[in-house]
Amino acid sequence: MLILRIWNYLRGYAIIIVKGIKIERFINLAVVNDIYLWDIEKIDYTTIKAKISSKDFLKLRSIVRKTDSNIQIIEKCGIPFKLKKIKNRKWFFAGVAALFIFIYILSSYIWMIEIYGLQNIDEQVIIDNLSYEGLKIGVRKNKINKREIENKMLIRMPELTWVGLEIKGTKAFVTIVEKKPEPQLINRDEPCDIIASKNGVIEKILVLNGDGMVKDGDTVKKNQLLVSGTIIRDNLPERYVHSMAEVHARTWYEDVEEIPYEQIEYRKSGKVYTTYSMEIINRKLERNKKIPYEDYNKREREIYVLNFGSYVFPIKLVITEYEELVSMTKIISADEAKTICEERLNTKIKLQIPEDAVILNQRIEYFPNEKSLIGKIYVEVLEDIGVKVRIY
């Protein structure tokens, strides 16, 4: 019967009031004449309210005459009558449709460009270069190839390290990272001092210009003056020179590493548990499921469900995979711990020592205790510790 209702809604129907003494005869005649009446209600002794399809309504005339009753339409329902209403107000609906089309068209262009991360470069320079690569105000969004513009901008402007382009609505957000300014070089004709960049013992100091303030074998502290550019002689006015010197000093580096004898290893068991959730406009719809594993690797994938051209609806399916990990406790011997410790210490210390330093001496000491092995590394190197500082 529901299908019949829907059908009648599509075809259009009327709610009528029938008045007459022979109201039962009216209903029976309608049935016999294949007129479908539904939702018949008695209003009072001689009146009923009923629904009738608009097609059958015309057939009622002969029955009305036979039964001597009176019909009145109180409401017209269904799609055909709705359409009629729309037809009467067609300019209104045309306006609404035009509005939506207008919004759609307008929202498919870039209307604003915002640039972040500017430090020294002028904003206008970036805007000019962007417009040269095809991103400017008034450009269609689907003509923009984000990755290509990013790459071309980097080629075009070598003073940039990174360019990120993101489009949100009708706004383009450009994030740039400028290259760090190169360290200032002090010109030869400018006076300067040389100071120690770190603690150490001077192995050899070779002063080319300026006055040496320390001797070979001296222990110096960080920021201590090594070569002075201010030359003071008796009976002569003060003179400022550009100091030059090679200051080789012994310096030390040390580091500590602890290796427990009990090593916990995680291994994949091969079992994978997958959950699905929806995310609509950053709101997560999720069933709270308990993850059946104690330790796991979590991996998430996101799939945007609805895409229309460049429009991505903010509805996405998030697939989360949990890979079970099985922990295994392994007890390693002292020798094995030593090898691991040495390896780690070596890699750690390498990060601290500058590349041009010469390693003179290297020593690892082990302090074993009940649960773990502590290794300490000491490295003695020879390096240039002189740093030029301008005299003001």
Added chain:
Amino acid sequence: MSSKSYKIKEKISDALELPKDITLDIPKIVILGTDSVSIENHKGIISYKDNEVRINTGSGILTITGHKLAIKSIILEEIIIIGKIDSIGYR
């Protein structure tokens, strides 16, 4: 005469296990709780009031009493009556 042919028909449909409501032209009444009655094989409405509906059928006049009775749908084969139903009987 009619009662004789009725008996013969009844016997035949019993023997052949045919549904009696079709062969004998008698109503099949389905009552759904207290709110809905559907009558198949009816022969028209005799009277319709808010608290009583009388329907002509092959087995006599079926009277349904209740409150706020309405005819949900009426076609040649079937009537569906809804409302609060108190009693149904042949009277």
